[in-house]
Amino acid sequence: MNYKMIFYTLGQLFKIEAFFLLFPFIVSLCYKENTWYAFLIPIISLLTIGFLLSFDKPKNKVIYAKEGFVITGISWLFMSLFGTLPFIISQEIPNFANAFFETVSGFTTTGASILKNVEELSKGMLFWRSLTHWIGGMGVLVFMMAILSTTDARSLNVMKAESTGPQVAKLVSKVRTTARILYSIYIVLTIIEIVLLLCGGMPFFDSLVHSFGTAGTGGYGIYKDSIGHYQQAGYTHALYFEIVITVFMFLFGVNFNIFFLILVGNIKDIFKNRELIGYFSIVVGSIIIVSLNLYFSGNALYHNIGQAVRDSSFQVVSTITTTGFSTADYTNWPALSQCIIIFLMFVGASAGSTGGGIKVSRVILLIKSFFSEIKNMLHPKSVTVITLDGKPVEEQVIKGVNVFFIIYMIILATITFVISIDGFDLLTNFTASLSCLSNVGPGFGLVGPNGNFSIYSSFSKMILSLTMLAGRLELFPILLLFYPKTWKNY
DSSP states (O other), rough: OOOOHHHHHHHHHHHHHHHHHHHHHHHHHTOOTTTTTHHHHHHHHHHHHHHHHHHHHHSOOOOHHHHHHHHHHHHHHHHHHTTTTTHHTTTTSSSSHHHHHHHHHHTTTTOOOSSSSSGSSSHHHHHHHHHHHHHHHHHHHHHHHSSSSOOHHHHHHHHHHHHHHHOOOOOSOOHHHHHHHHHHHHHHHHHOOOOOOOOTOHHHHHHHHHHHHTTTOOOOOSSTTTTTTHHHHOOOOHHHHHHHHHHHHHHHHHOHHHHHHHTTTTTTHHHTTTHHHHHHHHHHHHHHHHHHHTTTTOEEEEEEEEEOOHHHHHHHHHHHOOOOOSSSSSSOOOHHHHHHHHHHHHHSSOOTTSOSOOOHHHHHHHHHHHHHHHHHHHSOOOOOOOEEEEEEHHHHHHHHHHHHHHHHHHHHHHHHHHHHGGGGOOOHHHHHHHHHHOOOOOSSSSSSSSSGGSSSSSHHHHHHHHHHHHHHSSSSHHHHHGGGGGGOOO
16 A cells, blocks of 8 residues: 555645635625634645645655555545644534535535525635535546646556446546546536526625536535525526536536537537437436426416426436426426425436436346346347447446446335334435435435424434445445555555
8 A cells, every 4th residue: 555645635625625714704805704714724734734734745656446445445534534624723613523524515516505594604704615616516536637747657547446337538648637627628618607607697695606606516505495495585586506517517417528528519420429318318317207297286376287297307417417406396396206306316416427326327237137137048149249339348347237226226225214213204314315415415305405304313324425425436445444454456
């Protein structure tokens, strides 16, 4: 284990987190809030520790797969711990378990909250909550690779450990260049959304935080009724806001490789991408089914098809991209629509996006693997090759997808069982676990769009916090931290 490289990387990470904390610090000063010191103290602490850890550059800078997983897991854990300090120092969230849950939920782009009245937070804290979404969406280690001088030997395994999906490939020959391309696309899309929301008349602060939440597919709102606030408050352009946010939630749920193909003019390959076709088909199909189900259900709220399409479109895209914004309480929808929402919580967005869940590409490979196994049972001597986008998928990747799904379901069942000690109903516990593991945000029952996670004990909140980290990092970087052999040298 290359411990010196692990400490050095942590030092660089702390300096970057201190840089990001400058923004809510400035916001607090601009709004003349007396909580500015709650950001200044962590900034000084992070810079001090960061410089101490990264002062002596290690001679051996190579990061193998094991170090890549460990660096990723530890980095996200410590990043979350330091991220809780503003909430605790300011006493706006004085309880550690609550502050840690809220921070982890932000960085992992889950959006689950323990706050009963989010509007009571200061502007600086609201900005920090939403900024954690933006930081965690693309990944802070990818950001570090984009701005710092790194070599492929010490970067690719970290990038693989932090990025989402069954396969991670470089867009270009250099890892650093790939990271810069990804973040450039990420920043440009975020800026475009901010401008479009401003054009519709949304306040500047609201435009910033909601764009951060959309980009990171996190969904932290600054009002109790989330994006539905603008409709309830009678904003003239409430529908425009919903359309813009819906479109950008969908875009941030797309594999960022697709945007790169658009930039280089390789349009033909986009229409051949099976994951994009599957993602689009699931979204459109779900919207149609839910809209019709709402319209014909006899619900007084949906006596016209326009409102049914409006609410179903927003909630379907918000759920499959695991953003978690809401404009309607889907826990009051018919059973069929609720089942679709739960299904979308499992599936999640595309690999290589900022969304969570199992990922559409894994679902496609799981289905293909199932039919391949059926075919082999009927024709034992046949040789079946599983393909994706016309290319054969390596056996190791198929095995990894199958193992991931099994572990995913085991963790889901285990967490549901563990948090049941708090005594809440099965639907609440199951969807709370699923929401945290898939990084969705709201669930059903007591943790629905109109509820929150404050009902759980400190023990359950810590368990759910680790679950969110495991879900965001695709299980293994967090699981390996608790595996004794990870820390042994061979």
